[in-house]
Amino acid sequence: MDLLSAAEKIKSMEIRGASRIAKFAAEVMKEHALKVRDNFDEEMMKASQILLNTRPTAVSLYNAINYIMRYTGSTPEEKRASLIRRAEEFIGWVDSAQRKIAEIGERRIKDGSTILTHCNSSAAIAVIKRAHEAGKRIEVFATESRPRWQGHITARQLREAGIEVTLIVDSAVRYFISEVDCVIVGADTITANGALVNKIGTSQVALCAKEARVPFIVAAETFKFSPKTIFGELVLIEERSAEEVAPKELLELGVKVRNPAFDVTPRDYIDVIITEIGAIPPEMAYLVIKDRLGYTEISREELRFDSEHYE
Numbered sequence: 241m242d243l244l245s246a247a248e249k250i251k252s253m254e255i256r257g258a259s260r261i262a263k264f265a266a267e268v269m270k271e272h273a274l275k276v277r278d279n280f281d282e283e284m285m286k287a288s289q290i291l292l293n294t295r296p297t298a299v300s301l302y303n304a305i306n307y308i309m310r311y312t313g314s315t316p317e318e319k320r321a322s323l324i325r326r327a328e329e330f331i332g333w334v335d336s337a338q339r340k341i342a343e344i345g346e347r348r349i350k351d352g353s354t355i356l357t358h359c360n361s362s363a364a365i366a367v368i369k370r371a372h373e374a375g376k377r378i379e380v381f382a383t384e385s386r387p388r389w390q391g392h393i394t395a396r397q398l399r400e401a402g403i404e405v406t407l408i409v410d411s412a413v414r415y416f417i418s419e420v421d422c423v424i425v426g427a428d429t430i431t432a433n434g435a436l437v438n439k440i441g442t443s444q445v446a447l448c449a450k451e452a453r454v455p456f457i458v459a460a461e462t463f464k465f466s467p468k469t470i471f472g473e474l475v476l477i478e479e480r481s482a483e484e485v486a487p488k489e490l491l492e493l494g495v496k497v498r499n500p501a502f503d504v505t506p507r508d509y510i511d512v513i514i515t516e517i518g519a520i521p522p523e524m525a526y527l528v529i530k531d532r533l534g535y536t537e538i539s540r541e542e543l544r545f546d547s548e549h550y551e
């Protein structure tokens with residue numbers, strides 16, 4: 241597949257979900273590296289920027305590109321081999337992290353639980369499926385996740401795994417929260433101060449969960465933690481088109497629409513973040529970025545792409 245069609249697949253959300261986007265980008269970078277003949281560094285840099293320009297919020301894409309672009313070597317052949325190795329390492333990281341998260345997260349789910357999830361997170365679903373496979377009797381409330389209905393994907397995936405699922409409208413979360421034992425969601429980005437950036441509506445779910453004293457659990461691989469936030473950068477929230485929300489007739493009348501795809505849940509609403517290196521409090525986000533991802537103030541220059549590339 242050529243680079244531009246790959247980028248379009250991410251933009252149009254044919255490929256969506258933070259870890260799937262990152263893994264896909266790694267595969268595309270690898271494929272592209274095999275095709276590049278001259279000016280290897282320059283061409284790979286261009287490819288990185290094209291991919292980064294697709295969707296701005298999920299830091300997994302940024303972390304994938306940054307990881308892959310730290311290839312070494314002096315000849316084009318050495319560089320290509322190093323880049324391909326790093327892309328494969330990243331793909332392996334995605335797969336193994338999710339297995340580990342499922343294993344750790346499953347222990348937090350009690351037999352007989354009702355779980356609520358929002359949007360469609362492969363990490364959250366991996367935890368839920370693992371609990372089901374361990375023989376726990378569980379039920380899931382899945383929100384529709386307007387305007388793109390990712391909740392339908394979640395409901396289908398869980399049902400196909402033999403799990404009891406009830407689909408609810410996004411605004412019914414508070415209505416049902418007293419029947420829920422825990423909330424599990426995924427992450428697009430975790431900031432240095434432990435806040436969660438995830439599908440629009442997540443923070444309302446967290447608010448309801450806190451009010452009802454229902455544990456709010458996040459399933460997030462460490463490549464969802466944002467090194468850029470250590471340096472004070474804010475996470476850019478993607479705003480998508482009005483057509484996703486309103487029919488043409490309304491738009492033609494001059495009705496305005498705002499359609500942010502993500503929102504921010506402050507760390508006080510989060511009980512635990514399940515990562516592949518353990519179940520951690522959100523307050524530990526800074527250490528994950530520093531020690532696990534290896535970013536310190538000294539390595540600021542390691543961040544080869546700054547936010548202007550997103551604009």
Ligand code: RUB
Pocket residue numbers: 256257258259260298358359360361362363364390425426427428438439440501
């Ligand atoms: C998807 C979304 C998911 C996270 C985590 O948004 O918000 O909760 O990406 O998913 P979109 P995963 O559909 O707009 O990409 O755990 O699969 O990485």
